[in-house]
Amino acid sequence: MAITTEPVAYVRTAPIAEQPPPMMARGWLAWMRENLFSSVGNTILTLIALYIIYLVVPPAIRFFFIDAVWTGSNREACLAANVGREVGACWAYVNAKLSYFVYGSYPWDDRWRVDIVFALGAFGIAWLLWLDAPKRGLGALYFFVIFPIAAFILLRGWPAIGLQRVDTSLWGGILVTLIVSIVGIVVSLPLGVLLALGRRSRLPLIRLACIIFIEVVRGVPLITVLFMANTMLPLFLPGNMSPDRLLRPLVGVALFASAYMAEVVRGGLQAIPKGQYEGAMSLGLGYWRMMRLIILPQALRIVIPGIVNTFIGLFKDTTLVSIVGIFDLIKTVEVTLVDPTWATPVTRLTGYAFAGVFYFICCYGMSRYSLAVERRLAAGQKR
Amino acid sequence: MTDITQSTSPRTSLINDPKVRGIAYQVILVVVLALLVYEATTNAIENLRRARIASGFDFLSTTAGFDVNQTLIPFSSSGGSTYGEAFIVGLLNTLLVAAIGIVLATILGFIVGVARLSSNWMVAKLAKVYVEAIRNIPLLLQLFIWYNAVLKALPNPRQSYEIAGGFFLNNRGLFAPEPVLAPGAGIVIGATVLGIVGAFAFRFWARRRQERTGQQAPVGAVALALIVGLPLLAFLITGRPISLEYPELRGFNFTGGVQVIPEFVALLIGLTTYTAAFIAEIVRAGILAVSRGQTEAAHALGLREGQTLKLVIIPQAMRVIVPPLTSQYLNLTKNSSLAVAIGYPDLAQVFMGTVLNQTGQAVEVIAITMAVYLAISLFTSLVMNIYNRRAAIVER
Structure with missing residues (x-):
């Protein structure tokens, strides 16, 4: 018997080459089948969605980018007859008016003062929003006390130290939008805390006064408050006293925001367990020290998302000051629209698009921030 | 026991006694507020006297010297209408745009909110983009875009867009067919009301019977028959007493039909799309708040998909949805005051704008306007509290 040396079974000596996963189980095709075309109804929905996207996105891209006019010195550049094709957004107009949109009619030679204020403000906001920043208490002092005073001196001018006076009627654009919203937050946060404490006070008259203020202000539209500030304050x-034209809506916005802020802070106060109050009292702390050292630091920390959301609302609501004649961003855009140098059929939409993008970036950024803080606070709670 | 507490109190000095302090704080507050009010009132009286502005509410019965371009009640400057009537006109216009806006925003908001939770990736993302884009742009800017950049940019009546069924859209607004009532139309309207009442009655009866016997009744089909069939039957029997008058192009403008002014259209679109984005988020949160176990338990009980939704998910989600939903309704009503920016004659524009400018009686006019909005708000929150008490989870 001859013994064969051939192997009895086939044994592979080298691994076979890797094969791609089955088409229909993994990969983009499977993903599409599962998420977009899993059933007849789903397929129809996908097609409808695609149709809506087709209706909106290509024309928008054409208008804002492909057909847009990027350079030019006056309306001639943005007229279809001169360009020889369909004209989209007239970005040349935004480019020409950009400094007006940012500073309003603030004197050219003094605009460095506005820039410094912007930088100081950005510094303060970054200090407050960065939760791990060193010395955040100092940051709060800076933002709520030092910065407003410095900004006021810089913007308004102080002849004694060589800064020329600039009348508030010359302020405008993004500068005013930011002033209104920052004054709103700087006033409304402390006032809101006081109102919230007052509303939870056990002294009946103080509680009643706070409830009436909060509920009345929250029950009426901002525009009526602004009209009131505008016509009734004087x-x-x-x-002999006639308040500054810019100051009147500032008072209105600040009071309006305080009522909303008070409700946010109240939510935080209610979320603090009773044990914290009792613990503070058993340490012998009085009311104000208990609030300042124990309750408010915890309460304010958990309502940061709520505060940011209120601020987003406030930031959007600042547009309403344009109705009572203040030159905020919206108003400056409206004013440039009647300027004959740039009067074209596409100017209006371009101006609105610019303002829309500005507000969107600010508000979307803030809402992302508030979401991130929320997630972080939730992580701390989970433990 | 009482002796001990009483004997300890004299030891603390009066200034440290919390009771005395509390009273002192309140007295200070009252005195400061009273001083402020006194100062403000005397100044206001002085200022008004110097500017020769009358005070009091007599101006409400004075003839108003202006016209309004949308009125639900007869109003004309030549017909001797008063400022008081102008107030009613503005109030009705506010309520009209708010009521229609609330209905449309709710429908759109629920659709978008459900779409955000859709398993279809593209639909969910599309809904998300809509919500984020709308929520992060100020309403005023959106109103300007709708009014100035969209509706005012429409062609003139001669080149107006024809939407199906006799609706025309141009830069003078929306033109729609107007129903013309002939004798006998009252019967049709009566039949409609009867149909709706009958449908509700049938639903009530069917539910009672189901609770008693477990038998189900075809509520949907019967309700459809009552609400659509009955008026249709009456319409055909009485010889078609209701006809439509179509708007017609005569010269440079349309005649006949109903004209909806562009200000109204812009305000309605703006308020609806804006509020719908917020409602969508509320609906989404509400549906997410119902735990998955509820769905699974309902399926385990043998409920079908539709029944699960109707009987288990929605009632629980509504408990979460309704309170913030009402505050959105209130927001929509308050935001309708932005009409003043685009010239829709609502309460703010007619009363706080025109009437205030003509009479100069700022204190009275603004007080009345604020009181109206406040009354609407307080009434809504009252209704809301009653609902909350009824819908709250009964804890055992």
Whole structure:
């Protein structure tokens, strides 16, 4: 018998080459089948969605980018007859008016002062929003006390130290939008905390006064508050005093925001367990020290997302000051639209698109931030 | 026991007694507020006297010297309408745009909110983009875009867009067919009301019977028959007493039909799309708040998909959805005051704008306007509290 040396079974000596996963189980095709075309109804929905995208996105891209005019010195550049094709957004107009959109009619030679204020403000905001920043208490002091005073001196001018006076009627654009919203937050946060404490006070008259203020302000539209500030503030002050045109809506916005802020802070106060109050009292702390050292630091920390959301609302609501004649971003855009140098059929939409993008970036950024803080606070709670 | 507490109190000095302090704080507050009010009132009286502005509410019965381009009640400056009537006109216009806006925003908001939770990736993302884009742009800017950049940029009546069924859209607004009532139309309207009442009655009866016997009744089909069939039958029997008058192009403008002014259209679109984005988020949160176990338990009980949704998910989601939904309704009503920016004659524009400018009686006019909005808000929150008490989970 001859013994064969051939192997009894086939044994592979080298691994076979890797094969791609089955088409229909993994990969983009399977993903599409599962998420977009899993059933007849789903397929129809996908097609409808695609149709909506087809209706909106290509024309928008054409208008804002492909057909847009990027350079030019006046309306001639953005007229279809001169360009010889369909004209989209007239970005040349935004480019020409950009400094007006940012500074309003603020004197050219003094615009460095506005830039410094922007930088100081950005510094303060970054200090407050960065949760791990060193010395955040100092940051709060800076943002709520030092920065407003410095900004006021820089913007308004102080002849004694060589800064020329600039009338508030010359302020405008993004500068005013930011002033209104920052004054709103700087005033409304402390006032809101006081109102919230007052609303939870056990002294009946103080509680009643706070409830009436909060509920009345929250029950009426901002525009009525602004009209009131505009027409009634001069009436209520002695005859020889006429408040500054910009100051009136600032008072209105600040009071309006305070009522909303008070409700946010109240939510935080209610979320603090009773044990914290009792613990503070058993340590012998009085009311104000208990609030300042124990309750408010915890309460304010958990309502940061709520505060940011209120601020987003406030930031969007600042547009309403344009109705009472203040030159915020919206108003400056509206004013440039009647400027004959740039009057074209596409100017209006371009101006609105610019303002829309500005507000979108600010508000979307803030809402992302508030989401991130929320997630971080939730992580701390989970433990 | 009481002796001990009483004997300890005299030891603390009066200034440290919390009771005395509390009273002192309140007295200070009242005195400061009273001083402020006194100062403001005397200044206001002085200022008004110097500017020769009358005070009091007599101006409400004075003839108003202006016209309004959308009125639900007869109003004309030549017909001797008063400022008081102008107030009613503005209030009705506010309520009209708010009511229609609330209905449309709710429908759109629920659709978008459900779409955000759709398993279809593209639909969910599309809904998300809609919500983010709309929520992060100020409403005022959106109103300007709708009014100035979209509706005012439409062609003139001669080149107006024809939407199906006799609706025309141009830069003078939306033109729609107007129903013309002939004798006998009352019967049709009566039949409609009867049909709706009958449908509700049938639903009530069917539910009672189901609770008693477990038998189900075809509520949907019967309700459809009552609400659509009955009026249709009446319409055919009485010889078609209701006809439509179509708008017609005569010269440079349309005659006949109903004209909806562009300000109204712009405000309605703006308010609806804006509020719908917020409602969508509320609906999404509400549906997510119902735990998955509820769905699984309902399936385990043998409920079908539709029944699960109707009987288990939606009632629980509504408990979460309704309170923030009402505050969105209130927001929509308050935001309708932005009409002043695009010239829709609502309460703010007619009363706080025109009437205030003509009479100069700022205190009275603004007080009335604020009181109206406040009354609407307080009434809504009252209804809301009643609902909350009824819908709250009964804890055992």
